[in-house]
Amino acid sequence: MRNRNTKIQQELAAITGESHVLTNDDLTAAYLKERRGRFDSETMCVVLPASVEEVSEIVRLCRKRNQPIVPQGGNTGVCGGAVSNAESVIVNLQRLNRIRSVDQTGYTMEVESGCILADLQFAAIDNDLYLPLSLGAEGSCQIGGNLSTNAGGVNVLRYGNTRDLVLGLEVVLPDGNVWNGLNSLRKNNTGYDLKNIFIGAEGTLGIITAAVLKLFPRPVNRSTVMIAIESVPDALELFSRTRKETSDFASSFELMSRVCVESAFRHIPECSDFFPGRVYPWYVLLELGDSTDGGISQQLNERFLERAFEDGIILDAVLAQNENQSMQMWRLREAIVECQNYEGKSIKNDVSVPLSNIAEFIDRTISSAESMIPGVRSFAYGHIGDGNIHFNLSQPENMDGDAFFDQWYAVTDEVHEIADSLGGSFSAEHGIGLLKTRDMTRYKSTVELDIMKSIKSALDPDNIMNPGKVLPSGLCD
Numbered sequence: 001m002r003n004r005n006t007k008i009q010q011e012l013a014a015i016t017g018e019s020h021v022l023t024n025d026d027l028t029a030a031y032l033k034e035r036r037g038r039f040d041s042e043t044m045c046v047v048l049p050a051s052v053e054e055v056s057e058i059v060r061l062c063r064k065r066n067q068p069i070v071p072q073g074g075n076t077g078v079c080g081g082a083v084s085n086a087e088s089v090i091v092n093l094q095r096l097n098r099i100r101s102v103d104q105t106g107y108t109m110e111v112e113s114g115c116i117l118a119d120l121q122f123a124a125i126d127n128d129l130y131l132p133l134s135l136g137a138e139g140s141c142q143i144g145g146n147l148s149t150n151a152g153g154v155n156v157l158r159y160g161n162t163r164d165l166v167l168g169l170e171v172v173l174p175d176g177n178v179w180n181g182l183n184s185l186r187k188n189n190t191g192y193d194l195k196n197i198f199i200g201a202e203g204t205l206g207i208i209t210a211a212v213l214k215l216f217p218r219p220v221n222r223s224t225v226m227i228a229i230e231s232v233p234d235a236l237e238l239f240s241r242t243r244k245e246t247s248d249f250a251s252s253f254e255l256m257s258r259v260c261v262e263s264a265f266r267h268i269p270e271c272s273d274f275f276p277g278r279v280y281p282w283y284v285l286l287e288l289g290d291s292t293d294g295g296i297s298q299q300l301n302e303r304f305l306e307r308a309f310e311d312g313i314i315l316d317a318v319l320a321q322n323e324n325q326s327m328q329m330w331r332l333r334e335a336i337v338e339c340q341n342y343e344g345k346s347i348k349n350d351v352s353v354p355l356s357n358i359a360e361f362i363d364r365t366i367s368s369a370e371s372m373i374p375g376v377r378s379f380a381y382g383h384i385g386d387g388n389i390h391f392n393l394s395q396p397e398n399m400d401g402d403a404f405f406d407q408w409y410a411v412t413d414e415v416h417e418i419a420d421s422l423g424g425s426f427s428a429e430h431g432i433g434l435l436k437t438r439d440m441t442r443y444k445s446t447v448e449l450d451i452m453k454s455i456k457s458a459l460d461p462d463n464i465m466n467p468g469k470v471l472p473s474g475l476c477d
């Protein structure tokens with residue numbers, strides 16, 4: 001039941017205007033949809049500030065009233081990081097959507113948190129520059145959310161996670177003060193690297209309101225290839241050659257299992273097999289890019305593939321001959337997320353392991369899952385070049401969806417145990433949110449949790465910032 005604390009709603013309206021404090025269910029509904037439907041979300045109200053000054057005043061008021069806040073961007077997260085409850089105020093950054101500046105000489109752009117990622121990608125291109133952060137939700141996710149979860153995506157291999165793309169931040173702290181850390185210097189070695197405390201903190205230490213992002217030369221040339229592979233070890237052998245033989249021009253190296261591609265062919269009309277009539281067990285999507293006009297990427301790719309074929313590492317390959325074919329290859333990769341929605345309920349994992357242990361990880365998790373839930377279908381795919389596998393399980397045909405979902409934590413515990421035993425992580429790129437706070441207790445050392453608790457209590461002693469997310473409840477109360 002919504003907590004109708006109308007006094008604070010009136011005070012919020014005095015800051016940002018009545019029309020930007022949403023209380024009616026029909027208006028707040030859009031902010032309460034959790035992407036995977038795993039969490040219910042409610043709110044006392046949604047407030048839509050227009051500037052960092054308004055965010056600061058809102059936080060100062062909420063601190064004074066001991067009013068919990070859930071900072072929110074595009075709400076595309078998959079771990080419940082922006083889920084709210086009836087006692088909390090959602091502060092959504094969508095109106096902070098200005099591109100404050102682009103520096104073509106310094107290869108940087110200063111942007112506000114509410115900017116949609118795809119809009120920033122196009123703004124960089126309009127300046128003949130490149131913002132490499134790219135992920136499935138880019139059409140609706142906001143850069144503030146990408147920063148808060150340290151999002152990964154498909155170009156981490158060459159450009160790093162979101163964290164690696166940031167030079168400076170502007171943050172409204174839990175006391176309402178604004179930290180202007182909008183540094184655009186590549187070298188600024190002055191004390192603790194504060195920005196990295198807030199990147200990936202999922203709004204639990206403050207509200208990121210703006211950032212200075214690194215930009216790169218625009219890859220006017222890209223060479224995309226769909227490769228058929230016999231096994232995961234062969235994919236890893238291929239990867240180990242990629243960086244050297246393509247001079248680190250590779251930006252993506254994505255693995256897809258037979259189960260994944262067949263599901264995409266079945267459910268996504270625009271997806272067709274690049275190897276019709278031949279049933280290959282694994283596919284790898286490799287993309288190179290460069291900013292020169294000499295076609296270097298295509299030449300490097302052709303030579304690389306010839307050698308790999310001669311050495312028996314790959315079974316087959318289709319090299320995109322034009323932009324359209326390249327886009328068709330990416331359409332197949334991105335379709336793997338969608339097609340799972342047609343396969344019943346899906347238990348999702350986002351883990352990373354050292355590259356040398358990936359083959360063992362995939363073998364062990366597939367056999368574990370199939371012995372735990374006979375008839376389950378394992379979708380093993382993702383950013384293998386980063387050691388990051390999305391190991392998702394689709395409901396067996398003969399099993400009730402709710403009974404299957406009831407196995408979520410039993411199955412993900414097993415997957416996380418296997419990842420941990422192989423030196424891996426239970427969260428590679430999607431973050432913690434609400435979904436994985438239990439894993440923080442299981443896998444983070446007491447020392448790490450104590451450091452995080454000290455930082456949290458130093459910055460947010462009243463725990464008003466996104467309470468219950470990232471750190472296990474009880475740690476901050």
Ligand code: S2G
Pocket residue numbers: 078136137153337382390
């Ligand atoms: C991917 C997408 C996660 C999701 O496909 O690389 O990170 O469900 C995942 O949008």
Ligand code: ZN
Pocket residue numbers: 152153382383390429
């Ligand atoms: Zn991913």
